[in-house]
């Protein structure tokens with residue numbers, strides 16, 4: 427049963443169904459959703475304590491595992507990542523409190539820099555609807571006390587969590603960049619990442635009576651360098667592996683890392699930004715927090731090796747194109763827009 431803290435997802439979705447002439451009443455509300463339960467898989471697990479080992483062979487082998495998983499899967503899990511379970515627990519507790527607030531407050535009280543979103547306002551068909559709500563907070567706003575209203579205890583936790591995720595994301599990106607650097611041109615990677623464009627996204631996936639035919643989050647790739655995800659034990663995240671959807675088995679000790687579009691472009695398709703989605707649950711709600719590592723808008727993304735598969739573009743240009751495509755068609759096109767034509 428929906429509560430006063432839930433956004434009006436069902437009525438919005440029903441309206442979308444009615445306004446969409448292509449969906450017949452006899453067919454499933456979502457034509458493309460993964461109704462058949464896909465295979466559950468354990469993502470590669472990488473023990474990050476290897477990176478700080480005294481033994482060079484161990485450091486190398488850990489870095490190699492990160493790079494291998496980034497090109498074979500585009501996704502992996504990290505354990506011994508250095509973020510304490512106490513901090514993760516605090517973050518989850520505060521996140522739950524925040525989402526338990528009445529919907530009207532979340533939507534109207536300028537909480538977290540007015541960053542509250544739900545459903546999908548740009549959906550043009552039921553298949554583009556996401557059964558979820560989120561706060562999408564730029565890192566530059568996280569320390570601002572005016573963002574928090576009655577949730578002032580969230581501030582310290584968010585600050586500590588963002589700082590820890592930032593460190594981890596930069597370490598992982600550093601390993602991935604270093605691996606390809608000696609083979610091609612180098613870029614001052616660390617300086618291109620910027621607080622003004624990095625963000626934390628707090629996700630909640632309410633119980634969905636229409637599940638499992640609904641997306642909690644529609645299939646997409648992330649428009650960043652890389653993403654680190656802290657999810658609960660409910661499950662629902664699925665990714666494309668060898669053209670098939672596989673369900674990620676939650677691991678209590680691990681954070682999930684995935685490569686974003688910008689690292690795929692920079693690596694000239696060595697690392698892969700893989701499509702993923704979230705499937706809803708009809709019994710329990712689900713929570714996750716994602717950290718997105720992004721460059722400043724004026725950063726030029728060029729390939730680390732030639733011949734480049736993509737034309738050079740700035741992150742600002744990329745974001746604008748994604749936004750325009752989503753607004754016009756309801757879905758993201760992403761990297762294929764920036765692929766160079768191969769002349770034969």
Ligand SMILES: C=C1C[C@]23C[C@@]1(O)CC[C@H]2[C@@]12CC[C@H](O)[C@@](C)(C(=O)O1)[C@H]2[C@@H]3C(=O)O
Nearest residue numbers: 627644645646647648649748752756757758
């Ligand atoms: C409608 C969309 C916006 C989004 C791309 C998408 O097609 C589906 C997921 C959205 C999402 C969620 C996570 C990130 O916040 C985001 C930046 C991303 O990479 O995928 C957004 C996209 C967006 O707003 O550009």
Ligand SMILES: O=C(O)CCC(=O)C(=O)O
Nearest residue numbers: 627629657663704714716
């Ligand atoms: O909640 C999840 O498991 C995935 C979230 C996600 O893909 C995103 O926020 O981009």
Ligand SMILES: [Fe+2]
Nearest residue numbers: 646647648702
């Ligand atoms: Fe994502």
